Amino acid sequence: MTKTMNDLKIDGGAKTPHLYSNASAGTMEMKGKSIPENAVEFYRPVFEWLDAYIHNPVPETNITVQLEYFNTSSSKCLLDIFRTLETLHASGKSKVSIHWLYEEEDEDMMEAGDDYQTIVKIPFVIEKVA
Amino acid sequence: MVKQMLNIHELFNKMEEEQIILSFKGDITQDLLTSVFEIMETKLVKENEDVKIKKKFNHVLIECLQNVYHHMEDLEEVRVLNLPDVSPNAIFIIRKFGNMHYEIITGNHILSTKVEGLKSRIEKINGLNAEELKSYYLEMLSSTEFSEKGGAGLGMIDMARKSGHKLGYSFDRVNDKLSFFSLVVEIS
Numbered sequence: 253m254t255k256t257m258n259d260l261k262i263d264g265g266a267k268t269p270h271l272y273s274n275a276s277a278g279t280m281e282m283k284g285k286s287i288p289e290n291a292v293e294f295y296r297p298v299f300e301w302l303d304a305y306i307h308n309p310v311p312e313t314n315i316t317v318q319l320e321y322f323n324t325s326s327s328k329c330l331l332d333i334f335r336t337l338e339t340l341h342a343s344g345k346s347k348v349s350i351h352w353l354y355e356e357e358d359e360d361m362m363e364a365g366d367d368y369q370t371i372v373k374i375p376f377v378i379e380k381v382a
Numbered sequence: 383m384v385k386q387m388l389n390i391h392e393l394f395n396k397m398e399e400e401q402i403i404l405s406f407k408g409d410i411t412q413d414l415l416t417s418v419f420e421i422m423e424t425k426l427v428k429e430n431e432d433v434k435i436k437k438k439f440n441h442v443l444i445e446c447l448q449n450v451y452h453h454m455e456d457l458e459e460v461r462v463l464n465l466p467d468v469s470p471n472a473i474f475i476i477r478k479f480g481n482m483h484y485e486i487i488t489g490n491h492i493l494s495t496k497v498e499g500l501k502s503r504i505e506k507i508n509g510l511n512a513e514e515l516k517s518y519y520l521e522m523l524s525s526t527e528f529s530e531k532g533g534a535g536l537g538m539i540d541m542a543r544k545s546g547h548k549l550g551y552s553f554d555r556v557n558d559k560l561s562f563f564s565l566v567v568e569i570s
Binding site for chain 1: 412416419420433434437438441444445451452516519520523536540544
């Protein structure tokens with residue numbers, strides 16, 4: 253039985269990021285603000301998508317995170333996403349890398365990327381948006 | 383007894399005197415917070431506030447107000463169960479002292495049984511320097527269990543970390559079961 257994986261596309265809102273993932277390309281992009289009161293609810297479809305993806309990944313998985321703000325409720329969800337990807341990376345089924353982008357003068361966002369880099373064992377590229 | 387008319391002019395003057403630029407007292411809803419975040423973001427852009435202060439302010443504002451929101455959510459559960467007289471309202475105030483100096487104050491009811499725990503958590507946070515706050519944040523982020531509500535105690539650590547100032551707080555006794563919790567976070 254072959255099952256085609258759906259791509260995920262969530263348009264950004266006042267408190268939620270634009271989110272796009274493509275299973276055949278092995279990419280996931282997150283951009284905007286992530287400040288919902290209940291982040292777990294917002295990220296549920298992302299976790300569902302990831303759980304399906306890690307069973308049938310492409311050899312390289314590239315995650316791009318470009319957030320303007322994220323709240324502590326979202327910080328937990330981001331870590332859970334990265335932890336899932338860390339498991340995938342460690343399994344050797346796909347090489348995962350995370351591109352963490354921050355805007356000029358946003359040192360806090362740069363540091364947030366560094367925070368995750370110290371917790372999760374996946375290659376991080378922390379870069380200023382050109 | 384004759385009902386005293388509220389002197390709105392006096393209240394206005396008092397708020398001017400206290401350098402309050404925005405205040406709200408009432409039911410804290412998600413929609414309200416969305417509006418407040420947008421209003422403040424636009425205001426800071428319009429006032430040409432320094433980019434770093436602006437970022438810091440917005441970040442801390444989000445944490446402070448969502449902290450109240452989650453407190454009220456917790457209280458709502460108990461209110462329905464056994465404390466029907468608990469007010470569903472909370473308050474927040476934003477003060478601006480000249481350029482690049484803000485204060486965010488929040489106030490809400492909490493169960494008195496939670497006072498000691500909350501107090502010791504704030505005291506612990508206030509006893510840490512920037513480096514220790516970072517380690518504490520990372521420790522809490524990576525070790526605590528998933529919470530449906532908020533960030534499992536990360537909020538206040540984050541406020542302190544981002545603001546770079548000690549958290550100001552007070553607890554007032556309301557009755558046997560209830561206390562009023564005020565939190566002050568400075569941004570400069």
